[in-house]
Amino acid sequence: MSFEEEYQSFLDQHEKAREGERLRRLKEGHGKAELSFLQNVWWPLFHHFDYLHPEYEVDDFKDGKRYLDYAYIRPGVKICFEVDGYGPHLKNISRWQFADQLERQNQLIIDEWTVIRFSYDQILEQPRRCQQTTQQIIGKSLGADPHHKTLTFIEKEVIRFVINKGTAVTPAEVEKLLKLSDKTARKILSQMVQKKILYPATGRQRIRSYRLGEGVQNPLCRI
Structure with a gap:
């Protein structure tokens, strides 16, 4: 199938499996930057979206919920892919919000997630470099997979x-x-x-x- 067909099937599958806040987050939080990651980085490498979960819900260290842009999950493997845009909301971020973002990443690492972050500009202007990083981290993670x-x-x-x-x-x-x-x-x-x-x-x-x-x-x- 083409990217467009596979992508729509990917979204439909996850929407059907969700409800409530998890469904709302998928519909509202999955935007242009997240789409560009799939189109420019993931699809050219793999041509499928197996084991990839958009807007994946994880428990927050404050007993709330957080959402990862993408989670790649296999037995013994948990990789978080984040796409960071550089916009007004980032320029005007408060010290507390900045510290909260760092704490969020620290907690993911403590929970044995591997965290990979790309800027939106990187995905658009340096897709090959992003592809190499993605391929390297998945290859490293799966290379020792006993399954x-x-x-x-x-x-x-x-x-x-x-x-x-x-x-x-x-x-x-x-x-x-x-x-x-x-x-x-x-x-x-x-x-x-x-x-x-x-x-x-x-x-x-x-x-x-x-x-x-x-x-x-x-x-x-x-x-």
Whole structure:
């Protein structure tokens, strides 16, 4: 499906599952900045919204409720993505409100959330950098996930290396990383291409570099 179709289905699904304040917050708090995060950052990476929750409700340290722009939740993984706009409300924020925002983030970290913050300007003007940060934090979080059984240890190490590098990798780099022969490194990379974990980045008859698969074929999307 296209982004528009998948996005509408995503919102419909969450609206149907909510009521009261949680539904009101989704309808009123999910705005242009939050949409831009999905369109410019999340969708180009994963082409789906699995495990992602908009305007996710969490308990406040003052016994109230707070809402995260997005929560990515898997077994053993809790990542909060926040999109911060720079507008009049931020310029005129009081000292108390500023301290309250810091305390809010501190409490999330204490509750074992990983917190990633992007500015609205970053999402619009530097989407690739935001994509790399998102891919790195999810890859780091899922790399040690004991619930994932379909990737070998070596494949996980290659994926983690590609994510941390942020660009395509060469057989020589994998050979050095894993202390393998050139033949064995190329065999592993070829197998990962067959599994649609990796794709050739440069070269045809003899592949010179590899990149992670995108969309639903990217193993970091579904593991």
